[in-house]
Each structure stands twice: as structure tokens, then as C-alpha cells.
Amino acid sequence: MKQLLRQQLVCYRLQLKVITTSWFDGALAVFFPLMFATATLLIYGVRDDPEAMQFAGLGAAIMGMWTCQGVIASSLLTRERWAGTLELVVAAPTSMGRVLVPTTLALSTIGLYTVVATILWERWVFGLELRIESWPLFVTSVLASALTLAQFGFFLAVTAVRYRASWSLGAALEYPGWLLCGFVIPVATLPDWLHPLSWSIPTTWAMEAVRESAGGGSPWRDLLVCLVLGSAYAVLASFLGRQLVDSARRHATLALT
Amino acid sequence: MTAVEARDLRRTFRTRTGVLRRTATEVEAVRGVSFDIQRGELFGLLGPNGAGKTTTIKMLITLLLPTSGTARVLGHDVVADVREVRRRIGYVFGGDRGLYERLSALDNLRYFSELYGVPPREQKARIGELLEMVGLTGRERERVEGFSRGMRQRLHIARGLLHDPEVLFLDEPSIGIDPVGARELRATIASLIDVGKTVLLTTHYMFEADELCDRIAVIRAGEIVAEGTPGDLKRLVTVGSVVEIETYGVGEAAVADLGAITGVQSVAVEERGQMQVLILHCARDAEVTQAALSRLDGVRVGRVGTREPTLEDAYVELVSRT
Ligand SMILES: Nc1ncnc2c1ncn2[C@@H]1O[C@H](COP(=O)(O)OP(=O)(O)OP(=O)(O)O)[C@@H](O)[C@H]1O
Ligand SMILES: [Mg+2]
Numbered sequence: 044m045k046q047l048l049r050q051q052l053v054c055y056r057l058q059l060k061v062i063t064t065s066w067f068d069g070a071l072a073v074f075f076p077l078m079f080a081t082a083t084l085l086i087y088g089v090r091d092d093p094e095a096m097q098f099a100g101l102g103a104a105i106m107g108m109w110t111c112q113g114v115i116a117s118s119l120l121t122r123e124r125w126a127g128t129l130e131l132v133v134a135a136p137t138s139m140g141r142v143l144v145p146t147t148l149a150l151s152t153i154g155l156y157t158v159v160a161t162i163l164w165e166r167w168v169f170g171l172e173l174r175i176e177s178w179p180l181f182v183t184s185v186l187a188s189a190l191t192l193a194q195f196g197f198f199l200a201v202t203a204v205r206y207r208a209s210w211s212l213g214a215a216l217e218y219p220g221w222l223l224c225g226f227v228i229p230v231a232t233l234p235d236w237l238h239p240l241s242w243s244i245p246t247t248w249a250m251e252a253v254r255e256s257a258g259g260g261s262p263w264r265d266l267l268v269c270l271v272l273g274s275a276y277a278v279l280a281s282f283l284g285r286q287l288v289d290s291a292r293r294h295a296t297l298a299l300t
Numbered sequence: 301m302t303a304v305e306a307r308d309l310r311r312t313f314r315t316r317t318g319v320l321r322r323t324a325t326e327v328e329a330v331r332g333v334s335f336d337i338q339r340g341e342l343f344g345l346l347g348p349n350g351a352g353k354t355t356t357i358k359m360l361i362t363l364l365l366p367t368s369g370t371a372r373v374l375g376h377d378v379v380a381d382v383r384e385v386r387r388r389i390g391y392v393f394g395g396d397r398g399l400y401e402r403l404s405a406l407d408n409l410r411y412f413s414e415l416y417g418v419p420p421r422e423q424k425a426r427i428g429e430l431l432e433m434v435g436l437t438g439r440e441r442e443r444v445e446g447f448s449r450g451m452r453q454r455l456h457i458a459r460g461l462l463h464d465p466e467v468l469f470l471d472e473p474s475i476g477i478d479p480v481g482a483r484e485l486r487a488t489i490a491s492l493i494d495v496g497k498t499v500l501l502t503t504h505y506m507f508e509a510d511e512l513c514d515r516i517a518v519i520r521a522g523e524i525v526a527e528g529t530p531g532d533l534k535r536l537v538t539v540g541s542v543v544e545i546e547t548y549g550v551g552e553a554a555v556a557d558l559g560a561i562t563g564v565q566s567v568a569v570e571e572r573g574q575m576q577v578l579i580l581h582c583a584r585d586a587e588v589t590q591a592a593l594s595r596l597d598g599v600r601v602g603r604v605g606t607r608e609p610t611l612e613d614a615y616v617e618l619v620s621r622t
Binding site: 057060127133136137298 | 407
């Protein structure tokens with residue numbers, strides 16, 4: 044147990060180092076979310092409605108975390124393959140999940156940074172002071188978003204690599220996610236048939252928990268659903284991860300050469 | 301005791317060509333390979349590009365499933381007991397990929413230590429030891445992206461040894477290393493055998509194989525065509541000895557004349573500046589030097605020497621036989 048914890052911690056720390064020192068990922072994490080937040084606030088700003096601005100401000104904050112996780116996680120294994128490290132990771136007596144989870148947790152950490160950066164940006168550039176009724180509940184909800192997004196990212200990582208163009212899949216997921224998770228428009232305004240899809244993403248519930256705690260409501264029900272859902276994705280992903288490795292060994296897709 | 305046991309290993313690859321009309325082509329990369337490697341033995345796998353060496357190794361280290369056939373490493377089946385096999389083996393491949401560019405050498409080793417289950421208490425000492433061994437001490441805090449090819453290769457070797465594996469698979473480990481480094485690497489590989497490790501090595505450098513390997517298998521087009529000690533292989537070929545004669549201004553007619561001597565299998569001419577070196581491959585027990593010199597009457601002759609065929613002579617003959 045102690046060894047597992049240590050392994051997770053070391054992998055987390057080193058993967059965080061890899062991500063933060065990579066120029067493209069860095070730009071993605073630092074500038075993009077601020078641009079998205081800017082666009083969102085400019086659109087909502089037209090209406091001059093403080094309620095709407097509060098809605099958009101909170102949504103934009105979590106949106107950056109979603110983008111960062113979605114885009115990078117879905118290309119994670121492809122990158123490892125390009126770097127030639129995928130074979131070494133697979134050849135190690137440690138399961139794929141134990142390597143991927145610390146990596147997606149590292150992505151979530153960058154995501155947490157974008158939440159803070161976006162909130163500050165909104166305040167300094169747009170003068171938007173988010174109304175947070177309960178800071179402890181708000182922080183808990185944001186942390187839960189980060190955790191469950193990491194679990195969801197693990198799921199994305201093992202499913203996306205099945206397709207050669209996994210990077211574009213990540214990009215393709217990014218924008219529907221904005222709508223489905225209720226970052227920029229309430230889920231209730233989506234067509235009915237899309238609701239089940241929205242509810243199947245843990246981030247939808249996390250977003251709701253964030254809004255509830257900011258608005259003074261109780262986030263607990265949403266948090267519970269979001270954690271259960273996130274864990275379900277993680278379990279599913281570790282099963283799929285094993286299948287993925289077996290299939291790669293059969294079809295010789297671990298290495299590029 | 302047998303460390304590695306391969307029985308009739310086969311592997312077919314299916315590749316698709318064409319964009320619109322997709323046609324599947326099958327490549328039989330490995331076609332029924334069997335061999336045994338004893339514990340503490342250094343076994344060489346030699347063969348031309350595309351012969352199936354890497355494919356064979358990848359089946360043994362559980363990265364590829366065999367299409368058919370079985371293999372065991374230290375008694376564990378490579379398909380059924382994957383975890384047991386992985387814990388006991390190390391794998392080093394040639395080339396500069398397979399490292400985290402953004403991390404320092406030290407961080408790369410730390411990362412893989414965790415993945416390969418090196419006990420935390422031993423990590424620091426082990427990493428220090430290995431860095432020293434591959435000559436990277438002092439540069440371990442630099443990022444790998446700034447490393448030369450040889451430095452990366454050394455780091456690979458350190459990585460492969462982190463968890464002190466009992467059996468090592470080295471796929472062209474000396475590629476891209478300078479002569480001094482290659483010599484050190486050979487010493488390192490030899491010292492692994494001294495401490496009881498088992499090594500499977502592939503290389504395209506024949507002197508390296510000759511110097512290091514206890515036994516060698518030559519693989520060609522997915523099949524083993526010869527197996528034995530380097531000495532056995534040299535005896536296997538029909539060349540008994542090689543006579544080298546330095547000449548100045550030898551004509552083509554004279555060369556053809558030499559080829560007609562009984563016992564001479566082939567004559568090759570190598571230009572070396574002013575001089576032409578005649579290389580005569582001779583049958584076993586044939587004495588041709590006198591006959592050759594008498595036919596070169598009138599041509600200025602320099603040094604004359606006879607040497608044993610090298611592993612390279614044997615290899616070239618083995619892989620080019622039809
Ligand atoms: N993933 C793959 N998909 C399709 N064909 C492959 C794959 N890997 C190897 N091959 C084919 O299998 C054959 C054997 O390749 P392999 O890499 O084992 O050769 P090798 O002996 O290691 O050669 P080299 O000396 O160049 O390293 C080649 O014809 C190669 O094209
Ligand atoms: Mg090879």
C-alpha cells in the first residue's frame with residue numbers, strides 16, 4: 044500500500060513536470076482558457092444581467108479544466124507511442140492504470156490552476172466578482188471536479204487510442220462538452236434526448252455542485268453522483284486498458300517501428 | 301537450468317496497403333524459431349535487416365503475442381505468466397527513442413524505478429551506481445532532450461538494469477556509441493555474465509558478437525540457419541583459411557588465373573591506395589600460397605599473409621547462401 048502510494052506520487056510529480064515543461068501544453072493550459080472565458084463573458088455581457096454573468100463566470104472557470112484534460116488525455120498514449128516509451132511502460136510489471144491515473148491527476152492539477160487563473164482574469168479584466176456563498180463547499184466541489192475529471196480522463200486515454208487519430212477525437216470532444224456539461228448554457232435548455240448524455244458525464248454533476256455551493260445551496264447530492272460516476276469510469280477504464288494492451292500485443296501496435 | 305526456451309515460435313504481421321482499395325498483405329516475420337539459452341550464458345542472435353530478430357525478442361519479452369509456438373523465460377510462459385516474466389527481465393533497444401525528453405536523466409531513471417518496482421530504499425544507491433557505470437555521472441540533472449545519441453543509449457542501458465533483472469534482452473545496444481564507449485559497453489555486458497546474468501544480444505558488429513557471445517544463432521528470413529559457438533560457426537563454413545596478398549599493379553588476367561588454382565574458392569580485389577590486396581578464400585587444408593605467388597610472377601608483391609576466417613566471413617557466407 045505504501046509502495047503504491049509512493050509510486051503514484053512519484054509518477055504524478057514527474058508527469059506534472061513533463062506537462063508543465065512542454066510548450067504546446069503550457070500554452071493550451073495558460074492562454075486558451077482565458078480566451079474562452081473572454082469570449083463567453085463578452086457574449087453574456089451584452090445582456091447586462093448579473094445572474095447570467097455569474098452563470099457564465101462559473102462555467103468558464105470549470106471549462107478550462109475540461110479542455111485541458113480532454114485534449115491532452117485523449118492523446119496521452121499516442122504521445123507515449125511516438126516517444127517510444129509506451130513499450131517500456133507496457134513491459135513494466137505495473138498495470139497501465141497505475142501509470143495513467145497519476146498522469147491524468149497531473150492534468151487535473153493544471154486544470155485547477157486554470158480555474159484560479161480564470162477567476163482572477165474575470166475579476167481583473169471584466170470586474171466580475173463571483174458571488175460565492177460558501178467557500179469551503181465551493182472549494183470541495185472544485186476539487187471533486189478535478190478528481191472526477193482525472194478519472195474520466197483515464198477513460199478517455201484508453202478509449203481514444205483505439206483510433207489512430209486520437210488527438211482529433213480529443214479536440215472533437217472539447218466543444219460538445221462545453222454544451223453537454225452545462226458550462227455555458229443550462230443543461231435543461233438542451234433537447235431532451237441529449238439529457239442522458241449530459242448526465243453520463245461526471246463533469247456535468249461537478250459543474251452543478253459548483254453552482255449550488257456558490258449559490259448557497261447544498262452540493263452534496265451532485266457531489267455524490269459525480270464521485271460514483273467518476274469511479275465507475277475509472278473501473279471501466281482499467282478493464283478496457285487491459286483489453287487494449289492485449290489487443291496491442293496481438294496486433295503489434297505498441298511501437299511505431 | 302534453462303533461462304530462455306523458445307519452441308517453434310512464429311509470428312505473422314498483417315499490414316494494409318492502399319487507401320481506397322485496401323488489400324491486406326501478410327508478412328511471416330518469424331517462421332518456426334527454436335532455441336535454448338542456459339543460465340549465465342551470453343547468446344547472440346545475428347541476422348540481416350528484417351530477419352526477425354526484434355520480432356523474436358518482442359515475443360520473449362511479452363510485447364508481442366506469438367502467432368503460434370511457445371516460449372518460457374526462467375520457466376514462466378510468456379503468454380500465460382506475463383507478470384512473472386516481466387519482473388525478471390530487462391529490455392534495452394538501440395536508438396534514441398524511449399525516453400522522456402522533458403525530464404532529466406535522473407528523473408527518467410526515478411520514473412522507471414517506480415514502474416519496475418525497485419524498492420524505494422534501494423533506488424538512490426542503485427541509480428547512482430548505474431549512472432557511474434554508464435558514465436553519465438555529473439550530467440544526470442540535464443534534460444534528455446539535450447543528450448547526444450550515445451548518451452541516450454547509455455541511459456537506456458542504465459534503465460534496463462534498474463531492477464537488477466536476471467535475464468537481459470539487448471537489441472542492438474551498441475548502435476550509435478563511439479568506439480571507446482562501445483568497448484566499455486562490451487566490458488559491461490561481459491561483467492553482467494560474470495555476476496550470473498543471462499543475456500540475449502543482437503548486433504550487426506561481428507567482432508562484438510565474436511568477442512562476447514558464448515553461443516550464436518544466425519537467423520535469416522525468419523528461420524535459424526546456423527547455431528553454435530563462434531568457433532563452430534567459423535568451422536561450419538567451407539572457407540578453410542583466407543590468404544591476403546598485397547600487390548602493386550596486378551592485371552585482371554592474373555586475378556582470373558589465381559581463381560583457377562585448385563583449392564581457391566574465390567578471389568576478391570580490394571583497392572588500398574597504390575596497392576591492390578588480393579583476398580583468396582581457400583578450401584580447408586588447401587595450400588595455395590606457393591602456387592599463387594608463382595602465377596604472380598612479374599607482378600610486384602608486398603606482404604603475404606594467411607589468416608583464419610573471421611566470424612564476419614562465416615556470417616556473410618551463411619546469410620548469402622541460397
Ligand atoms: N509491427 C509490424 N507490422 C508489420 N510488419 C512488421 C512489424 N514489425 C516487423 N515487421 C516485419 O517483420 C520483419 C522482421 O522485422 P524485425 O524488426 O524483427 O527485423 P530485425 O531482424 O530486427 O531487423 P533489423 O536488423 O533491421 O533490426 C520485417 O519484414 C518487418 O517489416
Ligand atoms: Mg531489429
